Amino acid sequence: MLIRPLARCDYLPTYEAMRAFTEARDEHTPDELWLCEHPPVFTQGLAGKAEHVLDAGGIPVIATNRGGQVTYHGPGQVVAYPLVDLRRLGIYVKEYVFRLEQALIKTLEDCGVTGHRVAGAPGIYLKLDDPFGHTRLPSPPDPREPWRGIGKVAALGIKVSRHHSYHGLALNVAMDLSPFDRINPCGYAGLRTVDLRSIGVEVGVADVAAALARHLQVYLQR
Structure with missing residues (x-):
């Protein structure tokens, strides 16, 4: 896999x-x-709905052809776009999403952080009261407050055309998180978005990008 660092673009x-x-x-x-x-x-x-953008302010809103709802990108976030031939890799979309999430979990593990999956909600989540521990998320969650105690640290949104993937994933490292308050992240009202810095992990964006690239190379091979 050829890695292309595009810096800020x-x-x-x-x-x-x-x-x-x-x-x-x-x-x-x-x-x-x-x-x-x-x-x-x-x-x-x-699948994006206009009502999930609560107040864009001066930040542009761009419609795309990826899956999922609205999300935010900004400085201090590592964005990775794997452009992969899934047929050559021998996997289908469900397995591809699992591998992307696993690469994110392993990248967080390098930082001492425990990432979690949430069924039906692609991306990686943290336990806000214990982001470094290994206990499971509540299952099933409280239906009255399904996102209580949970923060989202990484988002996924992909497109597959003729077995070829594009778009990808974003991992929050050290951001201004306030724009997430202007949306329902990924369409979920009440979902809190976090980054590594907000849970006390000080690490460089370039270091996280390198770790994520390393793990994606491992998981995106036969």
């Missing part, structure tokens, strides 16, 4: 470039992994 031209790459590739095209940060932007997935 605007969202829309990056989106257009990975879509063009995917449309042009064939069975011989090597897979690539693009790593970057974006200036502040809200992105809406195909």
Whole structure:
């Protein structure tokens, strides 16, 4: 897998470039992994509902063709776009999502943090009262307050076209988290978004990006 560090780059031209790459590739095209940060932007997935953007303020909102609802990208967040031939890899979408989440869990583990999955809600979550422990999230959650005690630290949103993946995942490292208060993150009212810094982990964005790339290379091979 060819790794392309794109540093900080605007969202829309990056989106257009990975879509063009995917449309042009064939069975011989090597897979690539693009790593970057974006200036502040809200992105809406195909299932996105306008009411989940509570108050965009001066932050642009861009409609995309990925799955999922609205999320926020901004400085201090590692964004990874795996451009992968799933047929060549020998897996389907469900397995692909599992592998992306596993790479995120292992990256957090490198920082001493325990990441969790939540059934039916792609991404990685933390126990806010014990982000470094290994106890499970409450199951089933309290239906009156399903997100109580849970914070989202990483989001997923993918597109697969002719067995080729694009879009990807975002891991919050050291951000201004206030824009997440302007949306219902991933369509979930009451869901709190956190980053590593807010739970007391001081680590560089470049270091997290390198760790995430390493784990994605492991999980995105046959």
